[in-house]
Amino acid sequence: MEGVRGGRMMVVVAVLACAMMVMVPEVEAVRWIVGSDKGWNTNVNYTIWAQDKHFYNGDWLFFVHDRNLMDVLEVNKTDYESCNSDHPLKNWTTKVGRDVVPLNETRPYYFISGKGFCYGGVKLSVLVENPPPPPTASPITSSSPRSIYRGQIVLPVVFAIGTMWDAFIWFW
Ligand SMILES: *[C@@H]1O[C@H](CO)[C@@H](O)[C@H](O)[C@H]1NC(C)=O
Numbered sequence: 001m002e003g004v005r006g007g008r009m010m011v012v013v014a015v016l017a018c019a020m021m022v023m024v025p026e027v028e029a030v031r032w033i034v035g036s037d038k039g040w041n042t043n044v045n046y047t048i049w050a051q052d053k054h055f056y057n058g059d060w061l062f063f064v065h066d067r068n069l070m071d072v073l074e075v076n077k078t079d080y081e082s083c084n085s086d087h088p089l090k091n092w093t094t095k096v097g098r099d100v101v102p103l104n105e106t107r108p109y110y111f112i113s114g115k116g117f118c119y120g121g122v123k124l125s126v127l128v129e130n131p132p133p134p135p136t137a138s139p140i141t142s143s144s145p146r147s148i149y150r151g152q153i154v155l156p157v158v159f160a161i162g163t164m165w166d167a168f169i170w171f172w
């Protein structure tokens with residue numbers, strides 16, 4: 001009996017260790033779902049969606065959309081403002097309706113949808129900044145909005161692990 005319990009304990013520890021390893025990168029970099037629950041679509045003002053957020057080098061943009069309607073075109077500032085889709089810098093459209101764009105350079109990024117949707121507001125600009133130093137290196141910055149955001153991710157993770165743990169204990 002003790003052997004079985006010990007074996008289960010090892011499994012629990014291994015599962016928790018894996019969960020931690022998977023979760024850590026998500027705390028480091030943020031994968032932004034563009035438009036949140038509305039996705040990449042008409043009837044969303046992406047200027048308003050982006051204005052209270054900080055985008056850092058290493059984050060990702062995740063465009064979720066109807067693959068038959070929208071595309072995801074990276075353009076320059078002029079073409080963003082004029083909704084010109086004739087010569088995109090990069091066409092990120094993969095035709096599955098889920099396009100992931102790594103924000104790996106510290107600069108402004110401009111995205112539009114073609115087929116006229118840009119004129120209806122399907123356009124996004126984000127300014128990608130260098131990440132702030134980690135809170136442990138300089139505790140003074142721990143009140144920055146970024147740290148608050150990360151705190152909101154970490155806390156549910158801690159609760160989730162606690163709940164999993166309770167469930168396992170209770171199961172025995
Ligand atoms: C954007 O690209 C167009 C076409 O290549 C060019 O005419 C325009 O000057 C560019 N704008 C910027 C800000 O680079």
Ligand SMILES: *[C@@H]1O[C@H](CO)[C@@H](O)[C@H](O)[C@H]1NC(C)=O
Binds near residue numbers: 073093
């Ligand atoms: C972007 O790529 C998609 C998928 O290959 C294609 O259907 C679409 O026409 C392209 N758009 C532009 C403006 O090049």
Ligand SMILES: *[C@@H]1O[C@H](CO)[C@@H](O)[C@H](O)[C@H]1NC(C)=O
Binds near residue numbers: 102104105
């Ligand atoms: C950023 O990612 C793009 C697309 O994957 C790649 O072409 C580019 O070289 C990368 N830039 C840097 C600075 O790594």
Ligand SMILES: *[C@@H]1O[C@H](CO)[C@@H](O)[C@H](O)[C@H]1NC(C)=O
Binds near residue numbers: 121
């Ligand atoms: C989005 O909201 C901003 C700020 O209120 C406004 O200036 C802009 O015209 C709006 N964009 C669209 C496409 O409605």
